[in-house]
Amino acid sequence: MxxxxxxxxxxxxxxxxxxxxxxxxxxxxxxxxxxxxxxxxxxxxxxxxxxxxxxxxxxxxxxxxxxxxxxxxxxxxxxxxYDRTRGITSKDILDRVEVMPSRDFAQILHVIGDRLAPPEEGSQGKGAEKGKGKRVKAEKRLRLVRERQKDAVELGE
The missing domain is CATH 1.10.260.40 (lambda repressor-like DNA-binding domains)
Incomplete structure (x- = not known):
C-alpha cells in the first residue's frame, strides 16, 4: 500500500x-x-x-x-x-509574550481576565463609579490569576 x-x-x-x-x-x-x-x-x-x-x-x-x-x-x-510542529507548549507561549508589544499583551490580559472573572451584568456605572468598578474588577481578576497560578504550581502543572 x-x-x-x-x-x-x-x-x-x-x-x-x-x-x-x-x-x-x-x-x-x-x-x-x-x-x-x-x-x-x-x-x-x-x-x-x-x-x-x-x-x-x-x-x-x-x-x-x-x-x-x-x-x-x-x-x-x-x-x-501533519507533524509540522511539536505542538505549542507553555514555554512557547511565554517566549511569545516576552517579545510582544505592550498593546497586544494588554489585550491578552483583558481576555484572560474576562475568562477568569466574566464581567457582571449591570455592573457598569457612570463617571467615577465606572472607573472604580474597573479597578475593582481588575484587582479581582488579578487575585484569581494568582490563585490559579498558585494552584497550578501546587499540582505540579
Whole structure:
C-alpha cells in the first residue's frame, strides 16, 4: 500500500495523518457516545465513526470544532496532524509574550481576565463609579490569576 489515500480533488491524505486524526477525534469525544458527539458537531453518527476509523476527514469547520475541544487553534491542530510542529507548549507561549508589544499583551490580559472573572451584568456605572468598578474588577481578576497560578504550581502543572 502506498500510504496515501485520496481525499478531495487531488488532495492525498497520508494514512499516518488519518490515524492521528482518528485518535484526536476519540480524545475530543471523550466519554461521550458517538451519537452525542455527532449531535454536538451537527453531523451523522456514521460520519464520526468514519473519522474514528480513518475512513474520512472532517470539513474545515468540524476540524476547527475538534481543535477547540482539544484546546488548540485549527492551524496548530492541522500542523500537529501533519507533524509540522511539536505542538505549542507553555514555554512557547511565554517566549511569545516576552517579545510582544505592550498593546497586544494588554489585550491578552483583558481576555484572560474576562475568562477568569466574566464581567457582571449591570455592573457598569457612570463617571467615577465606572472607573472604580474597573479597578475593582481588575484587582479581582488579578487575585484569581494568582490563585490559579498558585494552584497550578501546587499540582505540579
Amino acid at each position: 502506498s500510504g496515501k489515500i485520496g481525499y478531495g480533488p487531488g488532495l492525498p491524505v497520508d494514512e499516518g495523518v488519518l490515524k492521528k486524526l482518528a485518535i484526536a477525534v476519540q480524545e475530543a469525544r471523550g466519554d461521550r457516545s458517538q451519537r452525542e458527539f455527532s449531535k454536538l458537531l451537527e453531523v451523522s453518527q456514521s460520519t464520526v465513526q468514519q473519522w474514528e476509523n480513518g475512513k474520512n476527514v472532517p470539513s474545515l469547520e468540524n476540524l476547527e470544532k475538534i481543535a477547540r475541544m482539544k484546546g488548540m487553534l485549527v492551524e496548530d491542530f492541522v500542523a500537529y496532524l
